[in-house]
Amino acid sequence: MNHQKITPCLWVEKDAQAVAEYYLSIFKDGKLKDYRKMENPPNEFSSDASTFETAVMEIAGMEFSILAAGPMFKFNEAVSFVVNCKDQAEVDYYWDALTKNGGEEGVCGWCKDKYGLSWQVVPVEYFELIHSDNTEVREKALQNTFKQKKLILSELK
Structure with missing residues (x-):
């Protein structure tokens, strides 16, 4: 149940x-x-x-x-799911799995799978960086986020 x-x-x-x-x-x-x-x-x-x-x-x-039930409705970015990943290897796995066979890469960790469903694949440490009390850490993480498709944790730090 x-x-x-x-x-x-x-x-x-x-x-x-x-x-x-x-x-x-x-x-x-x-x-x-x-x-x-x-x-x-x-x-x-x-x-x-x-x-x-x-x-x-x-x-x-x-x-x-x-x-x-037919083609009346399609997925769009208004609804998406976040995959919280423990490390870069897990980010790489989900990113690759969701974008292959007709999926597509977006920016800032966003991608779509082959059905058009939107996902954000994020290392959990990312949230610590963007919510850091240290302004330099926070700003570097945010600025580098905008430069990436798949999030690369080492480049966000």
């Missing part, structure tokens, strides 16, 4: 199971909790009965619902 109060729902065009498997291939500690294919009666979007799929996955201890 899920005790998570809020569950993000990711609307994708098709193949909820493939989408779940994609994210589970990146976040190794995850699991597919449910998958269903259902029939949708005729409605305001379509006069024909159609099918849609749902999946529920858990990654990094957080449950996500996936709804594969």
Whole structure:
């Protein structure tokens, strides 16, 4: 039973199971909790009965619902997820995994995966740097953030 109060729902065009498997291939500690294919009666979007799929996955201890119900809605940068990484090696892993096979690099640690979902891949030490009481440390980290795509911790220090 899920005790998570809020569950993000990711609307994708098709193949909820493939989408779940994609994210589970990146976040190794995850699991597919449910998958269903259902029939949708005729409605305001379509006069024909159609099918849609749902999946529920858990990654990094957080449950996500996936709804594969057609191309009506697309991801955009208004919603994104932050991946808090313990070190540069973990940043490199998630950055590479999320940007390959059709993903794209952004700036300041932001990227999109192959479905267009936005992520910010950040070493946790980054937050210590940008919130430092030392003005020089804080300013260097912030200025170098704007010069980078993938965050390189050694260049932020």
